[in-house]
Amino acid sequence: MAEALELALGGLESVSPNPLVGAVVARGGRVIGRGFHRRLGGPHAEREALRDAGNARGADLYVTLEPCAHHGKTPPCSEAILEAGIKRVFFAAFDPNPAARGRGPRILRQASVEVRGGLLRKEALAQNAPYFFWRKNRRPWVLLKWAMSLDGKIATAGGESQWITGAKARARGHSLRRRVDAIMVGTETALADDPLLTPRPARGRTPLRVILDRRGRLPMKLKLLSSSRVAGRGRRLYVSVPGANSVRRLGKLERSGVEILLLPPRAGGLDLGLLLDELSKLEISQLLVEGGAELAGALLKNSMGQEIAAFIAPKILGGEGALSPVGGEGFSKLQESLALSGMRQETLGADLLLSARIDFS
Ligand SMILES: NC(=O)c1ccc[n+]([C@@H]2O[C@H](COP(=O)([O-])OP(=O)(O)OC[C@H]3O[C@@H](n4cnc5c(N)ncnc54)[C@H](OP(=O)(O)O)[C@@H]3O)[C@@H](O)[C@H]2O)c1
Numbered sequence: 001m002a003e004a005l006e007l008a009l010g011g012l013e014s015v016s017p018n019p020l021v022g023a024v025v026a027r028g029g030r031v032i033g034r035g036f037h038r039r040l041g042g043p044h045a046e047r048e049a050l051r052d053a054g055n056a057r058g059a060d061l062y063v064t065l066e067p068c069a070h071h072g073k074t075p076p077c078s079e080a081i082l083e084a085g086i087k088r089v090f091f092a093a094f095d096p097n098p099a100a101r102g103r104g105p106r107i108l109r110q111a112s113v114e115v116r117g118g119l120l121r122k123e124a125l126a127q128n129a130p131y132f133f134w135r136k137n138r139r140p141w142v143l144l145k146w147a148m149s150l151d152g153k154i155a156t157a158g159g160e161s162q163w164i165t166g167a168k169a170r171a172r173g174h175s176l177r178r179r180v181d182a183i184m185v186g187t188e189t190a191l192a193d194d195p196l197l198t199p200r201p202a203r204g205r206t207p208l209r210v211i212l213d214r215r216g217r218l219p220m221k222l223k224l225l226s227s228s229r230v231a232g233r234g235r236r237l238y239v240s241v242p243g244a245n246s247v248r249r250l251g252k253l254e255r256s257g258v259e260i261l262l263l264p265p266r267a268g269g270l271d272l273g274l275l276l277d278e279l280s281k282l283e284i285s286q287l288l289v290e291g292g293a294e295l296a297g298a299l300l301k302n303s304m305g306q307e308i309a310a311f312i313a314p315k316i317l318g319g320e321g322a323l324s325p326v327g328g329e330g331f332s333k334l335q336e337s338l339a340l341s342g343m344r345q346e347t348l349g350a351d352l353l354l355s356a357r358i359d360f361s
Contacts, residue, residue, distance in 0.1 A: 034049055067108065089116070092123070143176065153324060227257070
């Protein structure tokens with residue numbers, strides 16, 4: 001099962017909103033087949049491992065998520081397992097997808113296959129935390145990413161932020177973009193940086209790009225809003241409130257290939273909770289938020305963030321007016337501060353990446 005969990009990571013940049021799944025076929029204590037879910041819409045891990053094994057009659061199958069029994073984008077894995085003549089199935093975690101939960105194991109048991117769940121369950125739940133979170137809460141897992149100097153500034157006092165970190169850290173940032181279903185920035189960041197928000201080099205799918213513009217103040221010449229050639233491929237979602245844009249402007253956005261979502265007006269900013277609900281309906285299970293400080297502050301203050309990726313450059317920017325990653329009101333009491341856990345560290349050239357999960361009590 002540990003090997004199956006390792007194999008599952010092969011799908012990190014290509015399977016969301018599906019979960020990461022790995023599978024191993026073993027006979028007499030020897031591995032005879034390996035597989036993982038490679039891409040959304042592609043074969044499931046069990047089928048890949050059975051194909052790799054060739055003849056799997058009488059063998060055991062280890063899989064990190066319960067085998068499915070429903071017709072989704074691919075035929076049910078329970079059928080493939082029965083056809084292959086597998087004797088025992090070990091799986092790590094149940095699939096919270098209501099179409100799946102428990103059905104596969106039931107069908108297999110009815111056909112006299114021995115099925116055992118819960119092997120390395122904790123590890124499997126941790127590996128697919130965003131998927132389980134999305135299924136349970138009907139809201140995307142929010143990963144907040146920023147690049148800052150060692151003294152905790154995301155831009156200079158003059159507002160410059162490109163680029164604080166070096167090439168290796170930025171490439172890692174692009175790999176985070178490939179993992180998620182959508183990427184979002186605040187209105188000020190869209191204005192200041194004119195970002196494209198696509199993973200580069202372009203490989204595989206392009207996540208949905210979410211552009212906040214409550215007051216309809218973003219100029220049409222921004223890369224994110226312009227016609228598709230400048231904007232790159234992939235879907236874009238423009239989020240505003242009714243009446244903030246003229247009909248003509250909304251029409252122009254639509255002709256540029258931008259989808260529009262109008263949310264009810266709300267004092268102080270867009271209703272981010274409502275926005276996350278809408279994104280979940282669009283099958284957005286993981287959302288990467290790339291700043292700025294005000295947006296990050298609003299999300300975190302309202303318990304709408306699950307993970308942090310902080311890139312840290314060996315630089316000092318200084319300046320009282322220079323922004324730090326999390327703005328807004330903050331937490332006036334230490335007791336109220338957000339606790340993070342599972343902090344991991346990666347060295348990327350001269351920079352560091354610190355990642356951690358947020359523990360909301
Ligand atoms: N180093 C980095 O990693 C990094 C990353 C991103 C940005 N930056 C830098 O950060 C700066 C921009 O950050 P910022 O803090 O000024 O602005 P921001 O967070 O990018 O945008 C804030 C704006 O977003 C809009 N908004 C809509 N709904 C909101 C809500 N519920 N909560 C909060 N904001 C909402 C508001 O504009 P409306 O009032 O019009 O709705 C608000 O003024 C730039 O200098 C940029 O270069 C650095």
